[in-house]
Amino acid sequence: MNLDIVIATLSATIKAGTPLLLATLGEIMAERAGILNLGLEGMMLVGALSGFIVCFLTSNPWVGLLVALASGAIIALIHAALTVTLRANQVVSGLAVTLFGTGLSGFLGKMVIGVPIPNYFTPIAIPGLVNIPFLGPILFRQDPLVYLSYLLVPLLAFWIYRTRPGLHLRAVGENPAAADALGVNVYGVRYLYTLIGGALAGMAGAYLSLAYTPVWIENMTAGRGWIAIALVIFATWDPFKALLGSYLFGLVDAVQFRLQAVGVAVPSFFLNMTPYLATIIVLIFATTETARRRIGAPAALGLPYEREEKS
Amino acid sequence: MENNAVKMEGIVKRFPGVLANDHVDFEVRTGEVHALLGENGAGKTTLMSILAGIYRADAGNIYINNRRVHIKSPRDAIKEGVGMIHQNFLLINSHSVAENITLGYDRPRFLLKRKKLEQEIQEIGQKFGLEVDPQAKIWQLSVGEQQRVEILKMLYRGAKILILDEPTAVLTPQEVQELFSTLRRMAQAGHAVVFISHKLEEVMRISDRITVLRKGRKVATLATRDTNPGELARLMVGREVFFDIKKSPPKPGEEVLAIRDLHALSDKGLPALKGVSLSVYSGEILGIAGVAGNGQKELAEVISGLRPAKGGKVLICGKDLTSVSPRRVIEEKVAYIPEDRKGVGTVGNLSVLDNLILKDYRRAPFSSGTFLNLRYIRDHASSLVEKFQIITPTLETSAKLLSGGNLQRLILAREISCSPKLMIAVHPTRGLDVSATESVHRMLLEQRENGAAILLISEDLDELTAISDRLAVIYEGEIMGIVEPKEVTLEEIGLMMAGKKRKMLESSEVTS
Ligand SMILES: Nc1ncnc2c1ncn2[C@@H]1O[C@H](COP(=O)(O)OP(=O)(O)OP(=O)(O)O)[C@@H](O)[C@H]1O
Numbered sequence: 001m002n003l004d005i006v007i008a009t010l011s012a013t014i015k016a017g018t019p020l021l022l023a024t025l026g027e028i029m030a031e032r033a034g035i036l037n038l039g040l041e042g043m044m045l046v047g048a049l050s051g052f053i054v055c056f057l058t059s060n061p062w063v064g065l066l067v068a069l070a071s072g073a074i075i076a077l078i079h080a081a082l083t084v085t086l087r088a089n090q091v092v093s094g095l096a097v098t099l100f101g102t103g104l105s106g107f108l109g110k111m112v113i114g115v116p117i118p119n120y121f122t123p124i125a126i127p128g129l130v131n132i133p134f135l136g137p138i139l140f141r142q143d144p145l146v147y148l149s150y151l152l153v154p155l156l157a158f159w160i161y162r163t164r165p166g167l168h169l170r171a172v173g174e175n176p177a178a179a180d181a182l183g184v185n186v187y188g189v190r191y192l193y194t195l196i197g198g199a200l201a202g203m204a205g206a207y208l209s210l211a212y213t214p215v216w217i218e219n220m221t222a223g224r225g226w227i228a229i230a231l232v233i234f235a236t237w238d239p240f241k242a243l244l245g246s247y248l249f250g251l252v253d254a255v256q257f258r259l260q261a262v263g264v265a266v267p268s269f270f271l272n273m274t275p276y277l278a279t280i281i282v283l284i285f286a287t288t289e290t291a292r293r294r295i296g297a298p299a300a301l302g303l304p305y306e307r308e309e310k311s
Numbered sequence: 312m313e314n315n316a317v318k319m320e321g322i323v324k325r326f327p328g329v330l331a332n333d334h335v336d337f338e339v340r341t342g343e344v345h346a347l348l349g350e351n352g353a354g355k356t357t358l359m360s361i362l363a364g365i366y367r368a369d370a371g372n373i374y375i376n377n378r379r380v381h382i383k384s385p386r387d388a389i390k391e392g393v394g395m396i397h398q399n400f401l402l403i404n405s406h407s408v409a410e411n412i413t414l415g416y417d418r419p420r421f422l423l424k425r426k427k428l429e430q431e432i433q434e435i436g437q438k439f440g441l442e443v444d445p446q447a448k449i450w451q452l453s454v455g456e457q458q459r460v461e462i463l464k465m466l467y468r469g470a471k472i473l474i475l476d477e478p479t480a481v482l483t484p485q486e487v488q489e490l491f492s493t494l495r496r497m498a499q500a501g502h503a504v505v506f507i508s509h510k511l512e513e514v515m516r517i518s519d520r521i522t523v524l525r526k527g528r529k530v531a532t533l534a535t536r537d538t539n540p541g542e543l544a545r546l547m548v549g550r551e552v553f554f555d556i557k558k559s560p561p562k563p564g565e566e567v568l569a570i571r572d573l574h575a576l577s578d579k580g581l582p583a584l585k586g587v588s589l590s591v592y593s594g595e596i597l598g599i600a601g602v603a604g605n606g607q608k609e610l611a612e613v614i615s616g617l618r619p620a621k622g623g624k625v626l627i628c629g630k631d632l633t634s635v636s637p638r639r640v641i642e643e644k645v646a647y648i649p650e651d652r653k654g655v656g657t658v659g660n661l662s663v664l665d666n667l668i669l670k671d672y673r674r675a676p677f678s679s680g681t682f683l684n685l686r687y688i689r690d691h692a693s694s695l696v697e698k699f700q701i702i703t704p705t706l707e708t709s710a711k712l713l714s715g716g717n718l719q720r721l722i723l724a725r726e727i728s729c730s731p732k733l734m735i736a737v738h739p740t741r742g743l744d745v746s747a748t749e750s751v752h753r754m755l756l757e758q759r760e761n762g763a764a765i766l767l768i769s770e771d772l773d774e775l776t777a778i779s780d781r782l783a784v785i786y787e788g789e790i791m792g793i794v795e796p797k798e799v800t801l802e803e804i805g806l807m808m809a810g811k812k813r814k815m816l817e818s819s820e821v822t823s
């Protein structure tokens with residue numbers, strides 16, 4: 001295989017991995033606070049559509065991105081209100097949010113199906129860095145959202161492990177009663193990070209509709225939200241491992257695409273199936289591995305919290 | 312004027328169906344250790360939770376250093392210098408000691424300065440005799456060390472008023488000694504300490520003054536040197552309490568439980584039982600003494616089918632029941648009173664009624680085929696509630712709302728109602744008040760009279776020597792020796808608990 005093909009495949013890997021990475025990071029933040037957000041797919045779709053429409057109207061993808069962040073957060077607010085304040089079952093609420101987001105985006109998106117947008121995120125080579133042999137063209141000839149995701153990973157990791165707000169975030173996800181007794185605002189923290197998770201999901205959606213394939217297609221997330229939820233487990237709630245996992249899936253995607261392009265005689269159904277097959281394999285691997293090393297989910301993940309309740 | 316660190320006035324707190332605090336007045340002076348006594352459910356934890364901002368009082372005033380304060384949240388309480396160490400520790404197991412201590416604190420605001428924090432923790436630790444490695448993760452610590460972290464947490468944020476809710480229930484005698492010297496140092500340094508306990512002898516040893524609550528009301532506040540355990544017990548219970556237990560001579564029958572060379576692993580996957588062999592005969596109580604974490608929990612779990620054995624045998628009435636399901640063990644009429652009442656012993660969200668039939672619902676007359684026989688179940692449950700004096704608003708009340716003592720009565724009622732052949736009781740009186748402890752002991756002895764074989768695992772040496780017929784001492788998963796409680800001194804038992812071997816005493820030698 002020649003080097004150009006390898007570089008092109010790896011560059012496509014990063015493109016395909018970025019929406020997964022953004023969504024996984026968002027889910028990590030919410031789950032670190034103890035909120036399981038199965039509404040990811042719905043939030044991504046709403047983000048993708050709203051970003052797309054706004055970009056269509058303003059022909060500015062940055063404004064589209066901001067709106068996508070906000071609309072992801074607004075949908076997440078529903079999830080937070082239901083699960084944190086009303087203490088509804090997080091699985092049920094998350095599924096409802098996904099159904100809602102899928103339906104809403106499908107309905108409102110009818111009018112922009114197949115419409116081209118005047119302006120979207122395109123790759124910008126970073127001068128200097130792009131000249132690094134091999135890695136340069138892979139990592140540094142990407143669109144601005146990819147660069148943002150590069151920054152987000154260390155930023156969030158630093159936030160989680162090295163700062164006081166990060167400590168409070170982890171504490172709320174592990175033992176909200178302990179955090180509450182020391183004056184941490186458990187409800188506030190849970191709201192905040194559910195919203196941040198929703199915003200990142202909205203950004204992941206915007207990446208799809210404003211950079212990856214700049215059109216609106218109904219259900220264009222195609223299950224990436226669910227893969228991201230599985231990736232959180234693979235990543236054991238760690239941003240750097242989320243990066244690794246997302247690019248691993250990006251690679252599967254890119255290779256699958258290339259095989260199809262060169263007409264390898266594998267049924268396309270099988271190729272489309274590979275990310276999900278990989279998800280299952282990753283889950284089997286990740287869960288047994290975590291069980292063995294006893295580093296598991298945040299202990300209070302999925303559990304509502306109330307102060308005067310006896311547990 | 313007296314220097315009251317805390318003054319609570321006319322505190323009222325109502326929960327659905329219970330008046331937990333009924334116009335309670337409570338005062339603590341600076342520099343004193345003040346004990347708070349009362350039966351299970353008397354409202355001690357509730358009163359102190361109000362001071363610590365966890366519950367909001369329905370009525371009443373709180374003064375700190377003679378200044379009226381409004382404590383609406385734990386954060387307010389901490390600001391006023393009140394720190395509470397809860398009955399169940401509020402620690403984050405996967406975090407380090409330092410992280411737990413700095414949690415919720417506002418200095419430094421953003422970046423965590425680990426080095427500086429760890430150094431500060433060590434300094435406070437040295438000052439009060441609370442040494443602990445700041446980098447260790449909570450799950451790696453012993454219970455005593457975890458408690459030190461809880462205390463450090465409060466001292467670190469400058470708490471002047473420290474509340475300890477049953478701090479000694481889970482400690483070994485040595486750890487209790489260390490805790491008491493820490494409390495003394497704190498009092499001398501001008502802190503006010505509130506100490507909740509059911510152990511009267513400890514209260515007499517550590518406290519300067521004592522306040523007694525009964526059924527939500529304050530009964531008395533006394534100076535410790537002017538009172539005695541008998542009077543305290545009478546004030547708590549409202550009647551005379553008898554401390555000595557009448558016990559008939561043992562008449563051991565056939566071998567009910569036989570354990571042969573048993574091996575098992577702990578939760579962390581390390582060997583917890585290393586070749587334990589024991590026999591328990593019908594009509595006797597075999598006590599197991601030992602410092603917590605020497606394999607007691609694993610032993611009880613292997614016998615009851617909750618943990619697989621890695622080697623050896625468990626025979627019950629001659630049947631091999633090694634590593635079978637708990638259900639199979641239950642079918643052999645084995646009663647199990649677990650250490651963890653809330654996690655293993657009961658299902659908190661289910662009603663008292665449901666919890667009472669957890670072991671029986673499968674069989675007639677509780678059910679016929681698929682359907683539960685609700686009328687029979689109700690009758691059965693209400694007769695148990697009456698017979699075992701379980702105090703609950705209704706049969707439908709969630710079990711998690713019962714006080715510790717009542718929860719234990721519920722478990723005993725369920726376990727005893729199947730007329731067990733073998734009973735495994737793990738810390739059956741931990742956290743129970745004097746009269747509840749007395750009634751648990753009475754029930755265990757009653758089962759012994761009825762010919763049950765009883766394996767009693769406890770850390771309370773007074774309890775073990777008072778009611779067991781033979782006493783086995785376990786150390787690091789091995790039996791150090793089996794003795795007759797009357798024949799040995801506490802020192803000798805203490806030495807065995809620290810790993811010194813002694814000879815085995817067979818049941819026949821007790822009777823001869
Ligand atoms: N959150 C709650 N909801 C409902 N009832 C409660 C709650 N907390 C306590 N109670 C009830 O209030 C009463 C007082 O309980 P509290 O825990 O203060 O007793 P206690 O003196 O600490 O007893 P123990 O010695 O068993 O710890 C009990 O009847 C208890 O069942």
Ligand SMILES: [Mg+2]
Nearest residue numbers: 355356398476
């Ligand atoms: Mg209590």
